[in-house]
Amino acid sequence: MAIGDSVKPAAFQYHAPQSVEEAVQLLGMFASDDGRIIAGGQSLIPTMALRMARPSHLIDINGVGELEKLSVSDSVLSIGACIRHAAFHRPVVGNPLGGLLSFVVKHIAHYPIRMRGTFCGSLAHADPSSEWALTAVTLGATMIAESLRGRRELHADEFFVSIMATNLAEDELLVETRFSLLTPGTRFGFYEFSRRAGDYAVAMALVTFELVGGLIADVRVGVGGAEDRPRRLPEAEKVLTGHPPSARLFEDAAAAAAAAVDPMEDQQADAAYRRDLVAVVTRRALERAAA
Amino acid sequence: MTQKIDITLMINGERHALSIEPRLTLVDAIRDECGKTGTHVGCEHGVCGACTVLVDDVPMRSCLMFAVQADGKHIRTVEGLARNGELHPLQRAFTEHHGLQCGFCTPGFLMLAAGALEQDPDISDEDLVDVLSSNLCRCTGYQNIIKAVLAAAHQMKGA
Numbered sequence: 238m239a240i241g242d243s244v245k246p247a248a249f250q251y252h253a254p255q256s257v258e259e260a261v262q263l264l265g266m267f268a269s270d271d272g273r274i275i276a277g278g279q280s281l282i283p284t285m286a287l288r289m290a291r292p293s294h295l296i297d298i299n300g301v302g303e304l305e306k307l308s309v310s311d312s313v314l315s316i317g318a319c320i321r322h323a324a325f326h327r328p329v330v331g332n333p334l335g336g337l338l339s340f341v342v343k344h345i346a347h348y349p350i351r352m353r354g355t356f357c358g359s360l361a362h363a364d365p366s367s368e369w370a371l372t373a374v375t376l377g378a379t380m381i382a383e384s385l386r387g388r389r390e391l392h393a394d395e396f397f398v399s400i401m402a403t404n405l406a407e408d409e410l411l412v413e414t415r416f417s418l419l420t421p422g423t424r425f426g427f428y429e430f431s432r433r434a435g436d437y438a439v440a441m442a443l444v445t446f447e448l449v450g451g452l453i454a455d456v457r458v459g460v461g462g463a464e465d466r467p468r469r470l471p472e473a474e475k476v477l478t479g480h481p482p483s484a485r486l487f488e489d490a491a492a493a494a495a496a497a498v499d500p501m502e503d504q505q506a507d508a509a510y511r512r513d514l515v516a517v518v519t520r521r522a523l524e525r526a527a528a
Numbered sequence: 529m530t531q532k533i534d535i536t537l538m539i540n541g542e543r544h545a546l547s548i549e550p551r552l553t554l555v556d557a558i559r560d561e562c563g564k565t566g567t568h569v570g571c572e573h574g575v576c577g578a579c580t581v582l583v584d585d586v587p588m589r590s591c592l593m594f595a596v597q598a599d600g601k602h603i604r605t606v607e608g609l610a611r612n613g614e615l616h617p618l619q620r621a622f623t624e625h626h627g628l629q630c631g632f633c634t635p636g637f638l639m640l641a642a643g644a645l646e647q648d649p650d651i652s653d654e655d656l657v658d659v660l661s662s663n664l665c666r667c668t669g670y671q672n673i674i675k676a677v678l679a680a681a682h683q684m685k686g687a
Contacts, residue, residue, distance in 0.1 A: 253596075
């Protein structure tokens with residue numbers, strides 16, 4: 238049986254640039270013709286196998302050495318476009334950020350997927366249930382995009398637009414994501430609900446705060462998987478700020494989070510169920526942070 | 529016009545020169561172009577793990593990689609696990625602990641476990657069970673696979 242006779246990805250032209258400059262040139266040339274970047278490909282290849290995506294050109298950045306940067310300088314962690322999820326299995330930096338990333342990463346898909354899929358690819362793909370997208374939004378990451386027109390910075394809260402839609406232009410390559418290190422006393426908690434080990438989050442929450450004189454300060458509450466994109470919930474943050482942690486306070490913050498979301502509906506969960514889950518994951522994330 | 533690209537795959541130390549379309553997945557190249565049918569192809573979209581192989585010693589789903597992306601890389605499949613007619617400790621453990629029935633998922637589980645143990649020989653039992661959650665088995669209920677892999681892991685650590 239010839240390859241074209243079976244259910245397989247549609248034909249495409251393959252390009253393997255060796256530098257960012259070459260990659261953005263190719264992207265500039267082919268983006269309007271449905272040319273795409275492939276890094277880990279752990280989301281793109283399944284959609285191609287199902288022929289939901291039929292890119293005419295694939296620009297493979299796995300050979301671009303300058304995108305394998307993972308470094309800390311001036312209290313900023315920089316993650317290049319070819320850094321795999323598995324790079325975070327152990328803390329990459331002796332700061333609460335390293336511990337946070339290594340806790341969250343274990344919830345991403347499965348081990349072989351984490352060995353191949355990339356951090357930046359997950360952001361560019363913008364699945365609402367992406368753990369890294371939630372992390373980027375909650376911690377206020379900065380994304381660096383490059384095209385033939387130059388480089389620009391996008392802040393996480395303007396990066397995600399909707400389900401699998403970002404503010405990247407079609408000819409822009411996400412070359413790097415930057416996180417500021419967290420203050421040393423930062424506590425974090427993450428909780429995800431999914432149907433099976435490694436499955437997509439139906440709802441998840443990431444929280445960070447500090448305790449100053451026993452009171453919650455500098456609090457961030459982010460929820461993902463529930464809406465069309467991850468989002469911080471100021472309503473829940475306001476409930477927590479300035480109070481000592483308690484079961485009652487966390488219940489109130491969880492209720493505020495649930496009231497604030499506009500939940501998606503799909504075959505996994507209707508809106509009412511997702512709203513209930515938002516309360517549960519928010520409360521459990523807060524409990525983990527306080528523990 | 530269909531693009532054809534010349535690549536070389538090193539499979540279990542054996543060189544295979546191929547001229548392929550970029551859309552050919554690695555698993556199809558391994559099976560159909562190189563004749564190594566020990567690697568099974570199940571869901572073809574990264575869910576089941578039956579096609580797991582080692583690419584430069586790292587467990588990968590070979591349906592989620594194009595063969596062209598593996599040009600020049602060293603690939604290890606289930607055919608390469610036994611050495612000099614001696615089964616790999618994982619293969620022996622799967623037999624002893626009834627870690628397989630129909631055998632369809634077995635090559636994927638063996639390569640997954642072999643790769644994870646090579647990446648991290650001191651991996652905890654808990655993390656190893658988490659690794660094994662990557663692949664699907666519809667016969668065993670997983671418990672015997674877990675028993676087999678933990679037994680082999682403990683034996684390999686002791687060796």
